[in-house]
Amino acid sequence: MASIHLQNIEKKYGAFVGVQNMSLEIADEEFLVLLGPSGCGKTTTMRMIAGLELPTGGKIVIGGEEMTEIDARDRDVAMVFQGYALYPNMSIYENIRFPLRMRGIPKAEHDARIRQAADMVELGSFLDRKPGALSGGQRQRAALARAVVRQPQVFLMDEPLSNLDAKLRQSMRVQIKHMQRQLKVTTVYVTHDQIEAMTLADRIVIMNKGAIQQVGTPDQIYSDPANTFVAGFIGSPPMNLIEGVAQNGRFVAPGVTAACPGYVQGRVTLGVRPEDCHVGGDNVQGMVYGVEPTGDTTYLTVLAGTKKIEVKAAREYRSDIDVPISITFDPAHLYFFGEDGQRIRGAA
Amino acid sequence: MRTDAPSVPAKGVAQAIPKPAPRRRSPALRRAFPYILLAPALAYLLVITLYPGLFAIYQSLFVVKFLTWEWTGFGNYSAILQDREFWAALGNTALIGAISLTLQTVIALAIAYFAYRDPFIRGWRIVYLMPMLFMPSAVAFIWKLAFNDGRVISDLLGRLGLIEGNIDWLGSIPLARLTLIVADVWQWTPFLFIIFVAALQGQDQEIEEAARLDGASWPSIFWNISLPMMRPVIVVAITLRGIDITTMFTNVFVMTQGTPGGATETMSYFIYRQGFRMFNFGYASAASVLMLILTVIIAQTVVKRAFHSGKK
Numbered sequence: 001m002a003s004i005h006l007q008n009i010e011k012k013y014g015a016f017v018g019v020q021n022m023s024l025e026i027a028d029e030e031f032l033v034l035l036g037p038s039g040c041g042k043t044t045t046m047r048m049i050a051g052l053e054l055p056t057g058g059k060i061v062i063g064g065e066e067m068t069e070i071d072a073r074d075r076d077v078a079m080v081f082q083g084y085a086l087y088p089n090m091s092i093y094e095n096i097r098f099p100l101r102m103r104g105i106p107k108a109e110h111d112a113r114i115r116q117a118a119d120m121v122e123l124g125s126f127l128d129r130k131p132g133a134l135s136g137g138q139r140q141r142a143a144l145a146r147a148v149v150r151q152p153q154v155f156l157m158d159e160p161l162s163n164l165d166a167k168l169r170q171s172m173r174v175q176i177k178h179m180q181r182q183l184k185v186t187t188v189y190v191t192h193d194q195i196e197a198m199t200l201a202d203r204i205v206i207m208n209k210g211a212i213q214q215v216g217t218p219d220q221i222y223s224d225p226a227n228t229f230v231a232g233f234i235g236s237p238p239m240n241l242i243e244g245v246a247q248n249g250r251f252v253a254p255g256v257t258a259a260c261p262g263y264v265q266g267r268v269t270l271g272v273r274p275e276d277c278h279v280g281g282d283n284v285q286g287m288v289y290g291v292e293p294t295g296d297t298t299y300l301t302v303l304a305g306t307k308k309i310e311v312k313a314a315r316e317y318r319s320d321i322d323v324p325i326s327i328t329f330d331p332a333h334l335y336f337f338g339e340d341g342q343r344i345r346g347a348a
Numbered sequence: 349m350r351t352d353a354p355s356v357p358a359k360g361v362a363q364a365i366p367k368p369a370p371r372r373r374s375p376a377l378r379r380a381f382p383y384i385l386l387a388p389a390l391a392y393l394l395v396i397t398l399y400p401g402l403f404a405i406y407q408s409l410f411v412v413k414f415l416t417w418e419w420t421g422f423g424n425y426s427a428i429l430q431d432r433e434f435w436a437a438l439g440n441t442a443l444i445g446a447i448s449l450t451l452q453t454v455i456a457l458a459i460a461y462f463a464y465r466d467p468f469i470r471g472w473r474i475v476y477l478m479p480m481l482f483m484p485s486a487v488a489f490i491w492k493l494a495f496n497d498g499r500v501i502s503d504l505l506g507r508l509g510l511i512e513g514n515i516d517w518l519g520s521i522p523l524a525r526l527t528l529i530v531a532d533v534w535q536w537t538p539f540l541f542i543i544f545v546a547a548l549q550g551q552d553q554e555i556e557e558a559a560r561l562d563g564a565s566w567p568s569i570f571w572n573i574s575l576p577m578m579r580p581v582i583v584v585a586i587t588l589r590g591i592d593i594t595t596m597f598t599n600v601f602v603m604t605q606g607t608p609g610g611a612t613e614t615m616s617y618f619i620y621r622q623g624f625r626m627f628n629f630g631y632a633s634a635a636s637v638l639m640l641i642l643t644v645i646i647a648q649t650v651v652k653r654a655f656h657s658g659k660k
């Protein structure tokens with residue numbers, strides 16, 4: 001329906017910077033996920049796109065039209081609020097119907113559309129209840145139904161599944177993705193659930209402290225992190241980050257040594273994912289600190305010096321704790337970050 | 349961080365807080381305790397309201413001529429129910445009250461709607477309370493001056509070219525009633541305004557934002573969402589005001605004294621006239637009791653209805 005361009009947008013609350021110098025191109029029909037820790041500015045970014053918050057700097061263009069100062073009502077975006085924001089005096093049916101009424105959609109279409117939206121979120125049997133008589137998860141689904149009942153230019157969804165149980169969340173995820181592909185509506189989706197981000201997104205934007213850390217496809221974010229923040233944020237358990245010194249092609253830290261490219265020099269951080277660590281070999285000499293069988297894998301924590309290294313071991317791996325152990329890294333999947341936290345890439 | 353290290357045993361948190369010895373109180377004292385606490389307030393209420401109330405009910409069963417009390421049972425009541433002046437007073441009260449209450453509610457809602465987002469107005473809330481803070485009799489005298497004796501209003505309207513000469517406000521039934529309505533609206537609209545602004549400010553702002561994104565205009569948001577959400581507050585405010593208006597007395601006493609021809613005589617003024625002008629104390633008491641019953645019934649049904657259907 002519409003592409004979205006954010007040009008150097010910024011939101012300051014007094015001296016506090018909520019979102020800083022954010023530039024982003026969201027393609028038409030794209031599913032973009034904003035991912036980041038609590039308080040990093042995800043909701044603020046959404047609200048600026050929606051027109052509920054005026055940026056203190058920069059420009060917002062939606063569908064080729066400059067929208068920075070345009071009222072929320074005239075932007076034709078639909079939003080799922082983090083706090084649901086259902087109309088307490090109306091039944092769920094009337095809640096979902098409200099945008100249809102206000103946007104002048106012919107009355108004859110209302111009922112079918114409302115029921116379709118309600119069925120999508122499995123709320124068909126609650127239509128005549130008031131929001132106050134629903135559970136948190138049901139309210140959240142009602143809010144989702146209200147947003148998807150019409151076809152806007154843009155969907156904005158602020159953690160729309162955060163209150164659902166794992167099973168419902170999974171099925172809703174599939175529903176949302178399917179619906180977005182069908183309706184072809186550009187979607188910005190906020191979450192701090194990585195699985196949600198990975199499975200839904202065409203591209204992920206990782207944010208921290210109001211600034212974009214990296215933009216990329218889920219694969220890029222996972223296998224090519226731009227800095228230690230992204231590396232340490234994505235994956236569960238996340239990437240091991242080991243601070244040490246690199247010299248003449250050798251990385252050394254207490255209990256850890258590894259080969260590194262010649263251009264990596266000085267104080268650096270080595271990153272290695274738990275699944276790229278294997279029991280045996282000679283990269284790490286340490287002690288077994290803990291063993292956690294989860295059913296399909298076993299997580300092993302190794303203490304090397306004072307650093308705890310997470311290893312994804314074979315399913316049947318078992319060990320006593322406090323016994324010596326050695327670990328190898330998959331040499332093809334080592335990442336090096338400089339003192340500023342940025343990835344050190346080969347001399348271009 | 350901590351400068352004065354307390355002498356907490358280092359071993360753990362669990363034992364750090366000493367358990368207080370269970371306090372004992374005699375069972376009799378324990379049972380009496382709540383009543384002892386309530387006693388002063390109860391005594392006050394008894395003296396101030398219950399005693400006069402009961403006294404009025406008792407007195408309403410007698411024909412009282414100064415010191416002689418003559419039992420009449422429900423005689424006063426049946427006489428009142430056939431009294432044309434009583435019904436006229438009831439009608440006047442209902443009419444003046446309904447118009448006044450409607451006007452002040454609508455005006456207060458309108459101002460609240462336009463003003464509640466304005467931080468300046470929020471900051472100066474106290475100013476809007478001023479009319480309520482003045483002594484009611486003083487306010488009544490000011491209006492009496494403005495309308496009747498001082499002719500300020502006539503003068504103003506004349507200067508605006510709206511009328512010629514002076515209006516005799518007490519000379520026509522609608523105008524006389526209008527003066528009472530204007531005075532009451534002036535004095536009490538701010539009270540409702542403050543309550544409505546508070547109710548609007550208490551509403552979740554995200555709901556308004558959601559409605560905005562759904563495409564609703566401001567008036568439509570107010571009509572479809574804010575107003576229904578204010579419903580319980582509006583009902584309570586109207587009930588309080590309604591009870592107050594039903595007993596409207598001061599303005600009548602000072603401004604119109606029921607003229608012309610009893611067209612502005614309210615229930616309270618009727619009771620006052622019966623009691624303190626004609627000295628029919630028993631009769632006046634009976635009218636008070638009837639009025640009390642009426643007020644309670646109306647208030648009860650209004651509140652019940654509003655809250656019941658609001659919940660559903």
Ligand SMILES: Nc1ncnc2c1ncn2[C@@H]1O[C@H](COP(=O)(O)OP(=O)(O)OP(=O)(O)O)[C@@H](O)[C@H]1O
Pocket residue numbers: 013016017018036037038039040041042043044045082192
């Ligand atoms: N009105 C405001 N005044 C001052 N600071 C604000 C205001 N609104 C948000 N902030 C601050 O801006 C930062 C970003 O807030 P935002 O709501 O965008 O976080 P978020 O990424 O959505 O977090 P979460 O995942 O917890 O919802 C926070 O540090 C917050 O305290």
Ligand SMILES: [Mg+2]
Pocket residue numbers: 042043044082158
């Ligand atoms: Mg948020």
